[in-house]
Amino acid sequence: MTANRRSKNITEGVARAPNRSMFYGMGYKAEDFTKPMIGVASGHSTITPCNSGLQPLADIAVAALKESGANAQLFGTPTISDGMAMGTEGMKYSLVSREVIADCVETCVGGQWMDGVLVIGGCDKNMPGGLMGMLRANVPAIYVYGGTILPGKYKGQDLNIVSVFEAVGQFSAGKMSEEDFCEIEKRAIPGTGSCGGMYTANTMSSAFEALGISLPYSSTQANVHDDKKASTHAAAVALVEAVKRDLKPRDIVTRQSIENAVSTIMAIGGSTNAVLHFLAIAHCANIPWELDDFERIRQRVPVICNLKPSGDYMAIDLHNAGGIPQVMKVLLDAGLLHGDCITITGKTIAETLADVPSEPDGKVIKPIREALYPQGHLAILKGNLAPEGAVAKITGLKNPAITGPAKVFDDEQSALAAIMGNQIQAGDVVVLRYLGPKGGPGMPEMLAPTSALVGQGLGESVGLITDGRFSGGTWGMVVGHVAPEAYEGGTIALVQNGDSVTIDANRLLLQLHISDEELARRQAQWVRPAPRYTRGVLAKFAFNASSASTGAVLDRFGD
Numbered sequence: 001m002t003a004n005r006r007s008k009n010i011t012e013g014v015a016r017a018p019n020r021s022m023f024y025g026m027g028y029k030a031e032d033f034t035k036p037m038i039g040v041a042s043g044h045s046t047i048t049p050c051n052s053g054l055q056p057l058a059d060i061a062v063a064a065l066k067e068s069g070a071n072a073q074l075f076g077t078p079t080i081s082d083g084m085a086m087g088t089e090g091m092k093y094s095l096v097s098r099e100v101i102a103d104c105v106e107t108c109v110g111g112q113w114m115d116g117v118l119v120i121g122g123c124d125k126n127m128p129g130g131l132m133g134m135l136r137a138n139v140p141a142i143y144v145y146g147g148t149i150l151p152g153k154y155k156g157q158d159l160n161i162v163s164v165f166e167a168v169g170q171f172s173a174g175k176m177s178e179e180d181f182c183e184i185e186k187r188a189i190p191g192t193g194s195c196g197g198m199y200t201a202n203t204m205s206s207a208f209e210a211l212g213i214s215l216p217y218s219s220t221q222a223n224v225h226d227d228k229k230a231s232t233h234a235a236a237v238a239l240v241e242a243v244k245r246d247l248k249p250r251d252i253v254t255r256q257s258i259e260n261a262v263s264t265i266m267a268i269g270g271s272t273n274a275v276l277h278f279l280a281i282a283h284c285a286n287i288p289w290e291l292d293d294f295e296r297i298r299q300r301v302p303v304i305c306n307l308k309p310s311g312d313y314m315a316i317d318l319h320n321a322g323g324i325p326q327v328m329k330v331l332l333d334a335g336l337l338h339g340d341c342i343t344i345t346g347k348t349i350a351e352t353l354a355d356v357p358s359e360p361d362g363k364v365i366k367p368i369r370e371a372l373y374p375q376g377h378l379a380i381l382k383g384n385l386a387p388e389g390a391v392a393k394i395t396g397l398k399n400p401a402i403t404g405p406a407k408v409f410d411d412e413q414s415a416l417a418a419i420m421g422n423q424i425q426a427g428d429v430v431v432l433r434y435l436g437p438k439g440g441p442g443m444p445e446m447l448a449p450t451s452a453l454v455g456q457g458l459g460e461s462v463g464l465i466t467d468g469r470f471s472g473g474t475w476g477m478v479v480g481h482v483a484p485e486a487y488e489g490g491t492i493a494l495v496q497n498g499d500s501v502t503i504d505a506n507r508l509l510l511q512l513h514i515s516d517e518e519l520a521r522r523q524a525q526w527v528r529p530a531p532r533y534t535r536g537v538l539a540k541f542a543f544n545a546s547s548a549s550t551g552a553v554l555d556r557f558g559d
Contacts, residue, residue: 028071036115036243038070038236041077041105041130043121043146048081050122050201053192053223054146057232061118061144064236070243073112077104077130079123082445082471083161083195087412091444095437095469096541098125098132098280099554105133115139116243118236122146122194122223124472127204128277131213134249135284140242141249142344143214144235145205147223148315149193154180159188160196162309162473165447169455172420193223197308199472202315203270204277209324210264212252212343216352220319238345245346253285256338260328260349262294263336266301266376267327268318269310271472272391272480275378276443279551291380291389291549295508298376301336303395304366310396310475311372313364321364322356329356334368381479383511384519385465385491385501388483388549392505396475400505402463403513404429406495411435412446412468419452426461429501433492434529435468436485437552441533441542443481447471450478463503465510467492467548479503479510483549487528494522 020033040061044054062072080090080097101121109117116139119130127143134141152159167184170176194201205219215235221228258278265274275294282289305327306312318324331337332353339350360367377395382388394400404427409415415432418424430449437443446466451474453462459476467485470478484490491512495501500513512519533539544554 032071036070036240037113038065038072038239038243039109039112039114039117040065040072040074041108041117041119042074043077043079043123043126045079047079048084048123049149049189049192050081050194051079051126051146054120054122057120057144057146057229060229060232061120061236064233065240068237068240070240073114075108077101077121077126079121079126082124082200086165086445086471087416087448092440092442092538094125094445095442095552096537098129098277099541100537101125101129102132102136105130106136109133109137109139116239117141118144118239120144120146122201124200124204124273127201127208128281131208131281132284135253135281138248138250140239140247141213142235142239142242143208144232145208145214145219147193147221147225147228148202149196150190150222150224150316151196151314152187152190154183154187158314159184160308160314161188162197162199162447162451164188165451165473166455169452172452173456191224195473196314196316197473198268198270198305198315199309200271200273201472203265203268203274203472206268206270206324207261207265207274207278210328211257211261212341212349213249215345216325217319217323220315220323222316222319241346242344247344247346250285252342252344253281253287254341255287255289257341258282258287258289259297260337260341262297263301263331264324264327266298266378267303267331268305269303269307269377269395272378272393272470272474273472275391276469276481276548276551280553283551283553283556294378295380298378301331301376302368302371303373303377304330304368304371306364306366306372309473317364321361325353325356326360326365329353329358330360330365330368333358379505379508381503381505381508381510383509385510385512386482387491388547390479390482390510392479392503393470393475394505397460397477400477401503402427402429402477403500403502404463406431406497406499406501408433408495408497412444412449416449416452419449419456424453424458424462426458429463429465429503431492431495431501432464432466432468433486435466436487437545437548438542439485439487440468441538441545443469443548443552445469445471446480447474450474450476463501465492465501465503477503481548482510483547485548489523489526489528491519493526494519
């Protein structure tokens with residue numbers, strides 16, 4: 001809705017007086033009703049360092065909107081800290097929070113009749129949740145990422161949150177002193193900002209920049225740096241211009257721009273969670289997009305960024321090397337992007353990248369001819385263990401294939417205890433199940449078990465399969481998002497200890513080696529377990545969630 005329409009509706013007759021009166025109570029003047037009403041959805045909280053530095057950015061956005069002739073309407077969205085919740089019951093609320101954030105944005109924008117919205121977020125689910133709400137509301141909108149954290153330092157090494165999880169495995173295996181372990185724990189998070197590697201938060205922010213819904217260079221800035229403040233101010237100004245042009249999220253988020261975003265995710269070595277989130281984002285935008293589309297793009301886009309968790313550098317290093325515009329310029333020159341996609345600034349991708357150098361630094365960002373991997377790293381595996389598909393992250397592995405005996409666990413805690421108790425050996429395939437969208441519920445992330453395996457030196461010699469998710473910080477012989485999930489009677493529910501299981505990213509295969517007759521016999525005997533929750537938000541999520549293969553969204557009614 002334009003400001004002129006709002007002004008006409010609000011000022012035509014005494015019937016609108018109660019509406020105006022509520023605004024007057026907040027200090028509005030008559031002339032304010034001719035200005036666009038712009039929401040500022042802020043994820044600020046003191047729950048997590050990812051979000052505890054957002055309030056100054058929200059204040060900058062509000063001031064910039066007012067300077068640009070708009071009225072700013074500030075409201076909040078919640079967050080869950082994945083890093084803090086990891087390995088606990090709280091992790092089940094993480095994916096749920098994506099839906100809650102989307103609902104918050106949609107509800108406030110729709111309920112308060114806003115002309116546009118600027119969403120500010122930090123932790124992992126803030127980005128997809130915010131964009132999903134923006135797409136549902138479909139008024140002019142821009143996303144402002146709160147920024148990455150700077151690396152911690154110890155003994156000349158950069159630290160981040162995954163350093164701590166891996167240190168747990170090293171310490172338990174007797175490979176690290178207690179002094180070093182405690183120092184890493186204290187030094188890994190030096191201040192505000194989102195986890196510093198190419199984990200889920202930085203993956204999604206980078207993808208949003210490639211998508212065109214965030215400003216150039218904004219996705220890799222550090223929260224504490226002045227350029228993040230300047231970029232936030234510029235984002236508010238750009239949004240007011242988008243309102244004037246009536247440029248909406250669904251004008252920007254198209255099938256072609258999603259291809260640009262996913263191509264960028266492959267090039268930077270991003271998180272497996274991006275697969276789940278872009279399935280959900282495409283659903284909100286009413287764009288056909290399937291798991292096979294990720295595999296199609298993976299096969300043509302190389303990994304060109306040397307970033308943690310499987311590489312050497314942090315997100316701030318990527319920023320200093322030219323950021324996402326530099327990555328995109330390399331891809332554009334190679335014919336791997338759609339340069340005609342429009343962005344929130346009104347410029348196309350090609351116009352935005354026109355002045356970016358064609359040759360990258362060669363250390364953090366490689367040219368195509370020196371790609372770290374000739375194809376992308378997020379492989380879609382299928383087989384009798386995952387008829388609908390599963391997601392494997394295959395960077396950093398010498399040989400992304402393993403066949404071994406299954407070690408089966410129905411919860412994360414018992415699996416972690418087995419790993420820490422040295423009950424998992426090289427060649428084993430750990431199967432973690434009843435952790436999917438419905439079974440978890442909420443697809444909790446398995447960073448604790450995978451990091452413990454890496455810390456014990458088993459990252460490449462032990463496979464791990466789950467219908468849950470992985471942190472963006474996970475690497476190793478891991479396969480997640482297995483669908484159908486165990487709670488729905490998927491094959492993963494039928495695996496028994498000692499069964500031979502194959503993970504083979506070369507053949508895109510996830511296979512349980514038993515006969516079809518034995519599989520049918522086990523299926524006939526399987527009984528769905530009772531739901532873990534019968535009331536509240538987790539119960540609602542479990543009841544409504546779609547398969548991971550369709551984004552684990554809550555509104556696929558009748559599809």
